[in-house]
Amino acid sequence: MSEAVINDSLLSTSTNNLPLVSVIIPAYNAANFIERTLNSVLNQTYTNIEVIVVDDGSQDETSAIVQSIMQRDHRIQLLHQTNAGVAAARNLAIKRAKGEFIAPIDADDIWYPQNLAKQVQRFQESDSSVGLVYSWSVVIDGEDNPSGDFHISEYEGDVYIALLYKNFLGNASSTLVRRSCFDRVGLYDCEFKAKGCQGCEDWDLYLRIAEQYQVRVVREFLVGYRQTTSSMSHNYSSMVNSQQSVLALIHKKHPEIPNFLYRWSCSLFYIYIARKASVSGKYLETLLCLYNALKLDFSMTLLRHDLYVQLIKMVITPFLKIIKFLSFNNSETLIINKDNYSQKFKMENRKKIIKLKKFLPAKIYENWRIHWLSKRIAMQKYKVTG
Structure with missing residues (x-):
């Protein structure tokens, strides 16, 4: 069988003979975008997935929206916790996950249909030294329209120094991680929230992975990274402290x-x-x-x-x-x-x-x-x- 046929089969798979991917979604007051995020996940051409949403103490309709979508797709699970931050929410989902790969996505971002298929394909083309695969991202607005800005990087292989210099992965929704990496390097660090400097939990984890594993890139725009005026209103000193x-x-x-x-x-x-x-x-x-x-x-x-x-x-x-x-x-x-x-x-x-x-x-x-x-x-x- 030719490589082209193998690739086409992977990108359009509808069977469960490929590795299970556990999609984890921390959600806090995410009612405005969680439905679009979930639809983008459920519409992936790679269908052997489980989706674990963790409601991190939301006070809006987040849980109700997720529950309504669960009624039409059995692949979704909804977990609840009192508000403990994004790191704790992701860790809870990882502990419940059954997949060989973990795919984090934030509750306001979206994936384009072939994201998971092409990331899994990169893993299958690699050996066990590869622990993380990432895709390129486009910045989108509140209506899912590309703003014209984007995040790209060519770095792969041993990327520890490059990743320490800058978080070239772009955002927390662009990666697929081998599950065994967490057994070796640990989970997301919840201490950042305790110290009042959330924001770099994903970069911290990726650095620990890059120290032990190789990294690969999918050179295609497969992630929609949402940036709105409200999402950009941050405490900048807190962001600096986190970094x-x-x-x-x-x-x-x-x-x-x-x-x-x-x-x-x-x-x-x-x-x-x-x-x-x-x-x-x-x-x-x-x-x-x-x-x-x-x-x-x-x-x-x-x-x-x-x-x-x-x-x-x-x-x-x-x-x-x-x-x-x-x-x-x-x-x-x-x-x-x-x-x-x-x-x-x-x-x-x-x-x-x-x-x-x-x-x-x-x-x-x-x-x-x-x-x-x-x-x-x-x-x-x-x-x-x-």
Whole structure:
């Protein structure tokens, strides 16, 4: 049987002769999106799944919506717990899961139909050294429409240093994890909530997996990562504390890793927060984050196009709002149509943008840094063990 036939069979499977995948969904006050999330899971071309939803003490109609969907699909289970946070909810689901693979998805994100099939396929093409497979993501709005932004990465294999530098996986809904990984590296860490710094539980887990296992990537956009104005209204200092808590754990565990890598990682995280703050219209926070990014990693930040994009947006956006207010209906329609055209242009030329980003100075410099540092640390380990 040819490889093409095997691949087509996997992507359209309707039998249970393939590994069981346990989909885990933590849900807290998720009534607005949980139905769409579940439908995207149930409509996967890979059908040998169980779906475990954990209601984390919701005070809205989350449970009622899940129960109504359970009546038409027996693959769904609904568990309840008092509000204990996303890590505890995922851990409860993992403990109940029976699948060979664990597939986390947040209660407001969506998967496109072939996500699980292609991730399982990557596992079946690999040996037991591979513990995690991830897909590319597009950012979607409250109506499931792509915003034009996306998350991509080419990193695979031994990715520990690259993942420590930045969480290139993009979000908590893009991965498929071998169940045996949790037996070896442990579950999600609930202490982040206890410390008041939730937000990096998934990155912490992925780092522990990457330390012990190989990683593979599906180079296709198969995940819809929802970002709305309300979801971007975060406590940014809490996000920084969460990221730095993870780095502190790694630094204690691996003193051989140079301190400058942690500075690089913090700087890049400030760039990420600056983007979120800018979208929320919080320009003072945006400026502060950009300043911190420059202070921690001056040369790289100067090379990043994100720095200049955010600065230009802060200058232009107030004027656009004034023009929109003064122009009333006709000009407002023109601005909206221009935005829609811009969005369509971005989506249609996504592959060209991906190719272009590979040649940006910051990307070239970043890849050289990670390669150089990975090689340096590997040589240190060899000298110690040799």
